[in-house]
Each structure stands twice: as C-alpha cells, then as structure tokens.
Amino acid sequence: MSISKHATQHKQAFDEPLWWGLFSAGGICFAVFLPAVILFIAVLLPLGLLPAEALSYERASTLLFSVPGFLFVGAVVCLPLFHAAHRLRHGMFDISVGNDALNKKLMYGGAALLSIVALGIVVTGFLR
Numbered sequence: 683m684s685i686s687k688h689a690t691q692h693k694q695a696f697d698e699p700l701w702w703g704l705f706s707a708g709g710i711c712f713a714v715f716l717p718a719v720i721l722f723i724a725v726l727l728p729l730g731l732l733p734a735e736a737l738s739y740e741r742a743s744t745l746l747f748s749v750p751g752f753l754f755v756g757a758v759v760c761l762p763l764f765h766a767a768h769r770l771r772h773g774m775f776d777i778s779v780g781n782d783a784l785n786k787k788l789m790y791g792g793a794a795l796l797s798i799v800a801l802g803i804v805v806t807g808f809l810r
Contacts, residue, residue: 701768701790708765711757719758747807755804760797767793 726732735741745751767789774785 701764704761704764705768708761708763708768711761712765715758716762743807747804747810752801752804752808755800756797759800760793763793763796764790
C-alpha cells in the first residue's frame with residue numbers, strides 16, 4: 683500500500699523542462715525586446731525623435747509580413763505568452779486554485795492558441 687501511495691506522490695513530469703525553457707525564453711524577451719519596442723513606438727516616435735516615415739503603414743506592414751516579422755512576433759508575442767502562462771499556472775498551484783493538470787492544459791493551451799493566431803496573422807499577410 684505504501685509503495686503505490688509513494689509512487690503516485692512522486693510522479694515524474696517529463697514535460698516540465700519544455701515549459702521551463704519557454705518560460706525562460708519568454709522572460710528574456712520580456713526583459714530585452716519589449717522595452718525596446720515600447721521605447722521606439724511609445725516614446726521616440728511620438729516625441730518626433732524618429733522620422734515619421736520610419737514606421738509608416740507601408741514600411742511597418744512590409745516589415746511585419748516578412749520572415750523577420752514572423753520571428754519578431756514570435757519573440758515579442760508568443761514567447762512572452764508562454765512566460766505568462768507558466769507564471770499563472772504555478773501561481774495557481776501555489777495558492778491551490780483548481781486542478782494542476784487542468785490548469786496546465788488551460789494555460790499552455792491558451793498560450794499556444796494565441797501564438798497560432800498571432801503567427802497566423804503574420805503568415806496570412808505574408809502570403810497576400
């Protein structure tokens with residue numbers, strides 16, 4: 683009886699390194715790329731420190747709907763989504779909200795779905 687109880691308590695999670703890796707990559711993107719994007723779009727451009735044509739609609743859409751734009755959206759949108767999902771999942775686990783297996787599916791599934799939507803928009807624009 684104690685062997686089966688001990689075995690169920692220490693079930694190995696083989697996918698945890700994947701989620702921790704995405705959490706780490708998303709954290710780096712949050713810390714490095716997002717502040718740069720905010721600096722350029724929300725500070726320098728409105729203050730007139732960048733030329734207005736630097737981010738004109740034509741130039742921005744050309745840059746976004748390309749392979750570098752795909753990578754940019756992956757780094758600035760998708761990886762931070764997995765970072766946030768991991769934080770939410772472990773936060774909910776720490777305060778004992780819900781079932782961890784269900785929370786895991788909801789958090790990472792939501793991040794994956796939103797990532798597919800974001801990258802799908804880029805690919806759709808790229809193919810037009």
